[in-house]
Structures are given as C-alpha cells and as structure tokens.
Amino acid sequence: MTTEALSRVFAALADPTRRDMVARLAEGDATANQLAEPYQMTLQAVYKHLRVLEQAGLVTRPPGPQPRPVRLEVHVFDLMDNWIERHRRRAEQRYRRLDALLAEMSGDEA
C-alpha cells in the first residue's frame, strides 16, 4: 500500500532528531556511533530511530564489516515530492481558474 509507505515516511520525518540524522546523512554515510555523538540519548535510542528510518525506506545499512555504515536513500523523497506536487498543482490550478473567472467578470462589468 502506497499510503502506508507515505505515512511511514512523513511520520519518520516528523521527529526533529530523525530529520537531523537525515540531514547529516545527506553529507555522507556515517556509523551509528558517529550519528549518536551529538545527541545526549542512549545508543539504543539511536538504533531505534535508525530502525524507524529504515522501515520508512529512507535509509539502508549495507552489510559488511562490523561498524556498518548508514546510507541515505534519496529516491524515497520522490514519494513525498509526488504527493506534494500533485496536490499543490491541483490547488494552484483552481486558483488560476478562479482568477480567470474573476477577471472575466470584471471585464464584463467594464
């Protein structure tokens, strides 16, 4: 279900800590420890956040040697983009139609 995926992505980004993690991962991969460093919260809490981001598809953790890197998966942004742009466009179209209608009416008046 796309709608559940969308809910998970939006919910994941609704948390400022997770948003900060994503922002930092946009600059480059990082280990869980590096990610945790700026926050004063347990390492376990950071892993929990990572699991949320992972299940939202925003992040992967490629297998390999022990301190596994966390990698941002940008293509998930497209999901949000699509949703946002679709409705933005629809609403703006409505505005344009309304403007046109108003213009026509004032033209008739003149």
Add this chain to the structure above:
Amino acid sequence: MTTEALSRVFAALADPTRRDMVARLAEGDATANQLAEPYQMTLQAVYKHLRVLEQAGLVTRPPGPQPRPVRLEVHVFDLMDNWIERHRRRAEQRYRRLDALLAEMSGDEA
C-alpha cells in the same frame, strides 16, 4: 523555530485521514460536515483533525457566516519542499562527486 513548524507539518501529513482531507481540499474548499461525510468517525474527531491541520498552517478557516469553509494553504508545502530539495540536492552532489572520483581512478588505472 522553523524546525517545530516542519515537525508539525510532517506530523500532520503522517495521518492518512488528514492526508485525504488535504487531497480533497486541493479540489476546493469544503465545510467540516462535507469533509466528515466519507469517514465513519465522530464530527468532533474531524474537528480535531482540522485543528491539527490548522496549527500546522496547512489550512485556514476564514471567518464569516456559520458553516465556515476550510481552505487549503498551499504555500506551506514550500517549507517541506525546501527541506526535501536541499538535502536531496546535497546527497546527489555527493553521488556525482563519488562517480567522478571513481571515473578518475579507473582512468588512472588504464
């Protein structure tokens, strides 16, 4: 704080009912009753959702005669767009740099 505003917008859109409301409002204004019609939930619950959308700035309810219309405020989408695009761009830049580096290295090899 912009970060709180962002949290509120993302959190508001993390709920499928609220997302559906926004989608329908993109087609045109509606009253609370009209909005509530498709869902089997109390009218009060709908008003609660509207309050969340309102506090996220996604929706306004212009004053006037009693069945007050709910109006979508598209410009709030820009907030999300900015955030998303900024980090998407940064990550994609990284990818490009990485590609260039790899190309350079394989060029050195040849």
Add this chain to the structure above:
DNA sequence: CGGCCTTTCAACTTTTCGGTTGAAAGCCAC
C-alpha cells in the same frame, strides 16, 4: 579463545495521539 565493540531484544515508564462520549456555547433563521 577472550575480550571488546556493535547490534539487537525485552520490559517498563511517560507522553502523545486518535477516537469516543457528553455537554456546553455560538450563531443563524424562522
């Protein structure tokens, strides 16, 4: 193998969220 670092599991607490019920205002029209 042993030990250390990384990662996960589990249980518990506190808040927040989505929803309900019930009641109270507000406002509009007749």
Add this chain to the structure above:
DNA sequence: GTGGCTTTCAACCGAAAAGTTGAAAGGCCG
C-alpha cells in the same frame, strides 16, 4: 427568543511513540 445547526471544551480510553535500563547475542582482532 427558541430551535436547530455548527463549533468548541473536557474527560476519558486504548494504542502507539520516545526514551530508559538491563541483558543478550554477533562479529572482529589480538
């Protein structure tokens, strides 16, 4: 001004979220 819509307020409930502690695996290197 009373009656019927719309809107809000308040208290409550169950479930989920964010964080903690404590413990257990997993994996890597000397």
